[in-house]
Amino acid sequence: MNTVNLTMAIVLGGLYATGFYLLLQRSLMRVLLGIVILGHGANLLLQLAGGSQAGRPPMLGDTPIGRMADPLPQAMALTAIVITFALTTFLLALAYRAWQLLGHDEVQDDVEDRRIRRLEAELAEADEDTERELDSEATR
Amino acid sequence: MVDPEPRHRQRRTRGEHVVSRRYPIGRAVRRLPMLGWLVLVWLLLWGTYDPGTAFFGIVVGVLVIWFFPAPPIATDIRLRPLRLGQLVLFLAWDLVVSTGRVAFEAIVRGPRVRASIVAVTLVTDSDHLMAMVANAVSLAPGNFVLQIDRANRICYVYALGAGEHATERVRREVLGWERRVVHAVGTGEQVRMVDRNHRSEVG
Amino acid sequence: MSWLDLFSAVCLIAGAVSCLFGAIGLLTFPDVAARLQAATKPQTLGLVLILLGSAVHLEVRYASGLILVGLFQAITAPVLAQLVGRAAYRAGSVRRDTLDADHLARRIEHERGRTL
């Protein structure tokens, strides 16, 4: 029961690839758009996971049950849409706050991590010093 | 609701007509058209036209109006259903014609299309009439209102496909729309004003 | 094919064509103001026609709702046109070279002269 057809698979692939690429950027706004697009992709995937795409709305009444689209993934996608929306707005506010505080909205590298990378070089030097110190101590 | 500091309330912009809130019954009556509209919307949405739906429509309409009241306004509206119907029909026809013209311009002229911005001073002095005229004009052939100078009753109309006589043609069209609108919803006074103006133009 | 179907078919196709013309105008017109014309008028007409064409196939209780859709579109399209047009003019996105007459510019000149 293959519920995903080739077109939709390509769409999913395209959405995810776009989302991933944007996610890997430094501009917070791009990252945010990436997450929005990924969210779209995930919601689409959820709906596709349900059943045949020729399904009719799951509204009881005229349509026979057998022809209806799977309601559960729809319900889940609905929840997911709202959650993604909530978090998107939060991230948006965060982008604004970052801009307000920093004057730009780029995600920069961690200062402390960079310090440690510098430390490595310093440490190599210091190590030589200790070796020399130990040598002189030994010949004392 | 939002802004804790009422600093923006210190003064009102001059020129605004402030209507007294002292007459509750009058206010309620003024709101009846709105209630009617809301109930109509409710019925159209449900698609079931029975007393139950209507009842709940009234309940919902009253609640909405009561919870979110619009500020009272001075403007009087006199509905003339026949004239209103005429207006709608005219509008529909105009829409078809305007579509044809825009389509023509789009396909034949395309990027080389010409236009004008024409100032038209309206006869009547009323917010909602002006808005309705603007609305109607915007639906009409190749025009839309770009800017309104409410204080001076001027509409600046952007008109597509204009030529030599564009200015005069646009002015006549806009005033024509004003006349139709005033006939449909204006007060007697306003109707007299537009008719007088129309006669002087034609005459 | 009944008369109703025929009516529906004409409405639908005319509506779709109208929409398409609008889209073509959107693409070919030189500036925002002109494109706005294309965006609002043929779209509104097209939508209304399509609503008519579709309503024929629906039960009354559903079809009545379509009236609302048409009304919404008719009321709101001009507002959008005015807002966008105004913004475009202010932002200088309306191409002056396509204009035969520009009373608004004249008025602004006039005001400026009066205050200075």
Added chain:
Amino acid sequence: MLALVTSHLLVAFLLPPVAMRHTRAAYLVAALPPAAALCWALAHTAAVLAGDQPVERVTWSATLGLEFVFRLDALALVMTLLVSGIGVLVLLYSRWYFETPSGDAKRSAPLLLAFAGAMFGLVLADHLLTLYIFWELTTICSFLLVGQSGVSRESRRASLQALLVTTLGGLVMLLGFIVLGESSGTYRISQLAAEPPAGSAAAVATGLILVGAFTKSAQVPFHNWLPAAMVAPTPISAYLHAASMVKAGVFLVGRLTPVLSEVSYLPVVTAMFGLLTMFVGGWRALREYDLKLLLAYGTVSQLGFLMVLAGSGSYTGELALAGMLLAHGAFKATLFLVIGIVDHQTGTRDIRELSGVGRRLPWVATVAVLAAMSMAGVPPMIGFVAKEAAFEAYLGGGSVAVVEAGIVLGSVLTVAYTARLLVGGFASKRGTMPTEVHPTPAGMLLPPAVTALLCLALGVAYPLTDELAATYAERAVGGSGDYHLGLWHGFKLPLLFSLITLLGGLALAACNPELNRLRDRLPRPLQAQRGYERVMGSLERLAVGVTGRVQVGSLPTYLGIILLTVLIVPGSVLLLRVTPIEQLRWWDNVLQLPLALVILIAAAGVLRATRRITAVLLVGVIGYAIGGMFIVGGGPDLALTQFLVETLTLIAFVLVLRRLPARFTETPSSRRVRLPKVLISLAGGVFVGFAALIFSSARDTPSAVSREYLERAEEGTSATNVVNAIIIDFRAFDTVGELSVLAVAATGVASLVLSAGSARRRKHARSDRESRFTAGRLPGEGGGKGRT
């Protein structure tokens, strides 16, 4: 036993407040629990010698096999006598040694007591895990005792070194214990001894356990922490690094001798490392000028000797071990305490500065000489008795002879540094001014005097010592031998060896200055301290290097790695084990095609967009088109929500974009960076699309759950819209959760956007409070704020 151990720890826990106010009294209080333990042990001596072993057992966690089991046997008794006896003496000594107001004094009483308790528990343990627990406790106590207030760099370094080296050993040992326990099904030492495990598990366990023993007992190559730890105050060195803690390793090997009797390599390894340690320690001791360091290297050497004996596995060897344990405890404690006195009264421990101390402090010198005799193995001291037994133990041919020779050689070194110690510390030297000496308080001399007399007493009263040692040795090797500890065994080889040692040692001591000059010229390839520094240095470099490379601090990199992991881990499984997908088709509804086209074009447009608003609008197009997909797929509710949310998102974006620059301000990344990003994201897209195909073709029936929703919605929830029925009834809980997410997000947005203003307000409020606070104070005390 449990009560005694607990009382140590409990008193130690309650002692600090007392120590704060009455420092000296605290030492006396602290001496009480070890004294009680000593009395208790002495009271049980007879019983233990008669073969009666008191056992106590408390279960901590049966599931984990975690128990406290204590047993007083001969070895435990020997060690208890040492630990508690010397503990009492050291605590009494400390009462005079520490200056009253110093922080060290306040700190040490409870810590020493806690250490005594841990040590007491350790020697009594009859359960591997019990043993480990107390073992680590002694490590921690030692860390704190050596470091003290940690003001000096040396003390910090030394304590850290001791901690790390011994903990390393401890942990490896724990691993060994677990291997032993898991393979044989019990952690009880007595049970293990009854049925000694054999095979590879036992062999591996032994190796691991020996690492623990070697580190704790300062065997080469782990020995160097011990001399470094000499930065500790002398009583602490005397107790920890001479009498008790460092013996734990030797004790462990002795304790486990019966358990590991099936492991054939044990004696070889212990002998090898023990002898090496004996030489290295002795050799270094001959070079040191600091009396304490000299003694410390001497201890290292002695520990090597003890380790050789502990691993011997022979009756006589174990006998010698028991004797030597007592002997070493007694004489080394004495010597440390004496050197403490010298240091305390003269202000120096340097051989080159000390002169004529023996004359000024005759009693002290006498005590020192007594102990030194025991150390050198001069009759009738216990040291001699034990050493005789050791020489006896390795009489024989082949490899045993090598060990014998090694012991003799090591003992020569011992005698030599003993002589160096006595002469250097107490003799009058030409060319050196007599050192100024303060008189010694009697209370300070008493403890070393007691232990010195003990050296003598244990030697003279050798039958008693022998009985004690024999009881242990019998248990250790599971049978008795015919050798007995004693002063006189006739003219036999051991006596000759003793003589050789003494004479050789004295000769070596005499020509030591020349030797030292020679030594200074020799290269030193093996230096334990340097090895330790190197290991720590490279550890730090490794840490910084690895962290610097792994933790690059760049968010895109992190996300890229996460994506790569997804691609590599589940992706490879999917790729490697793929089966052909059935029922492939291009579309289910033709309308999917144009919508798909719109989505893909818009997505490409987002990637290319340079203006923020353009990108946002294009994302909007994607959202609306997906809404279209939802309609096509039969999900009007979904589409409605999608449209509404999309519009709201668009509005929210636009609201914020008012404030941000029109274009993306990002610095364009170089091609080198962009290509991997493109590849990773493309691969990610392919993975998801591919996975969607594979997973959705894996199922062959419609969802049974969904069927139930469709069938039960109307009667169950009286709803015809099944999706709505799921949302507010069947799975209403999801909805409640989702609501809280919304509420939280909205609150968060408010706190972010509105916080700028409120932060400013708060700052004012705070500085107001602050100024009021400072204004209310007296002008003089403006500086330091309320500290505890």
Added chain:
Amino acid sequence: MTDPRASDGREETAVGAWFHSDAPAERWLLSGYSRDPRERTILLELVARVVFPTVIVFSVYLLFAGHYRSGGGFSGGLVAGQAFVLRYLAGGRLDDSSTVSMRPPVLIGIGLTIAVLTGLVPVLFGGVVLESASFTFAVPLLGKIKVVSSLFLDIGVYLLILGVVLDLLRTLGSGIEADIVELGGGSR
């Protein structure tokens, strides 16, 4: 006929003031305060005055129709929220124009509490958490009216979402605007 705004001292130039005003003569939308005339548009205000209550009615329809057709508390709340967005766009910051003037966080809190209580109330009647029940009344003239208890959950959802949208307008909308003014980012 004189232009009252042409001589307004607040504006930098009269041209700017005139150029930026489409302000209607009356307050179509706002009862409380007057806003910068440059930001007013007669057409939008007038349309919003009609569309706003219409959309609210529509949202209430969605809330109640959700059980049977497309709609539900989410859609309803979101649509109502959009009505306020329109009002905000036409009239500027949301003022005291509604009878119930409630801070959005309070609205959110109430919505959440209602939703959770809907889950907990059945327990008081010996049911299971989140169990639903339906009651049918026959009312003369109006016919049968069916009330499902899970409707209250939907109402909670509706209120909460409305609160969230209002909060967004308060923060991302007015909050950022105020920020621009405070920091002198704007040209006014």
Added chain:
Amino acid sequence: MMGVVFAITFGLLCLAGLLSLVRLLLGRGTLDRIVALDVFITLIVAATCVGMGRNEDGSNVALAAAFALLAFIGSVSAARLVEKKESHR
């Protein structure tokens, strides 16, 4: 017969949608894009209505109404705020 009509209608609408998307991509101004988006949404509304007609199932009417409304509010907000941003410059 009606099927063909519906197919043609859908086809034309899709074509129009793609054209508006092209305008959205080309720009040049933000306002152009906003207008294009508005057209795009209106086209989706139209397509939804056509779909309802084809399936003879009107349960999506509310959907269409909501879309029409949203397109308006979304476009107005974008236009309004773009305008504001310009005036804040």
Added chain:
Amino acid sequence: MSELVAVPVLLPLAAAGLSMAFGRFADVQRLLGLLVLGVIVVDAAVLLYFADVHGPLVLHLGGWAAPVGIALVADRLAALLLLISVVVMFAVLLYSIGQRITDYGRGAASTTFHPIYLVLCSGVSLAYLTGDLFNLFVAFEIMLASSYVLINRRTTASRVRAGMTYTIVSLSSSVLFLTMIGLVYAATGTVNLADLALEMGQLPPAPVRALALLMVIVFGVKSAMVPLHFWLPDSYPNAPAPITAILAALLTKVGIYAMIRTQIVVFEREPSWPLMLTLAMATMIIGALGALAQNDLNRMLSFLLVSHIGFMLFGLGVYDIAGLTGVILYIVHHITVQATLFLVSGLITRYTGTVALSRMGGLAKISPLVAVLFAVPALSLAGVPPFSGFVAKLALLRSGIGVGTVWGYVATGVVVLTSLLTLYAVARVWTRAFWGQVREPEGDPDPTDELVVGTGDTSPGMVQATGVLVLSTVLVAALAGPLAEISQRAATDLITGEAYRTAVLGGGSGG
């Protein structure tokens, strides 16, 4: 009876709603928070008792039997972790209240902190209790959304980056989670965990394995498993102490819990799982090395957190009853200890005005109490007996040796090595910050910045809360017997899976 299962989830939510509505009354908010958490502590204890004595307590929400409805399941594992988590949340709330009163005064109410904290509690509880994969996603989102707000509150220019990192990585992992759910549903047509276990049996092996690994990654990001851990040390240390404490203590553990729950309930596997053991080793080593490279106290603790996540992964990798017993014990121990350490770190920065170890000194002299409060959890973290860390570590080591595979042995060796490195790391803190010369505190550089505070003001509430946590770590050690027993029973339940499945699927009658 089964209604009690819903209390830890719904009560804090209702209270959060009220707390939001009463946003202007500080005392009401405080009281509400403490009261609700107190009630939940009692409730969790009762749940644990019942789950242990009578088997899993299942609440079929809305009366809909799983898999139609969502089931909340309080089995031994969930109840135990819930209990310990709520206790920690209670203590941290106490600390927070103390800190806020000290810094902002008694009247300072917050529309943010108290409601969000309660929602966080609800999310954590739900994550433990839910028996449904999608609901687990919702739980995670509740939890994460709250954490985003808490971590980004009052952020400063120098640290807004940290919040972004955290938020973006978490959001990305949420997207992965959602994708995973989509794939799971596509393959099985259900999202109920117990039901999934049955459906998985009918699938070909490739998708099943891929799903299992995808779940590992999704929860691996949340629990900071190497190589998905980078975000944690860059973000957690940059929040105020109580926030870091609660996030570090609970969120990663919930990730681990979810990983254990899904892997063991849904999938089947033989003991000793090489991949997981490898990941565990990498996590332990990289984390420990990272800790050694740090000068910032909070960052160091964060790296140690990563490292010790490796311990838990190790137990999961052993994949038998002994291993899981060890993990459960370890989680219980680590929740309390890690929270305590971050709280103490908060106290330390109050005395020193810095987080840099190189600028600290003589703390043991300045405040012996803080020294003790640090020493106990630090030693416990290093697994030194007789503290809780030792007990938990012992359980892990025994399982690693007991499983009898080469992978098991190697990984056990790494556990030992990591213990040593941990000890080294905390001992360095001791030697640098607590020993050495007493330093004058660096003043409070930025009063709006809650992370670095050099005022030296500590309210009794903060110290008491820390003390309560220290005592609870001691208590965990003291109660090792019963805890280990119940952990073992929980692990047995997990491995056999029968009790869980019948409780969820077999028990309820539909509708």
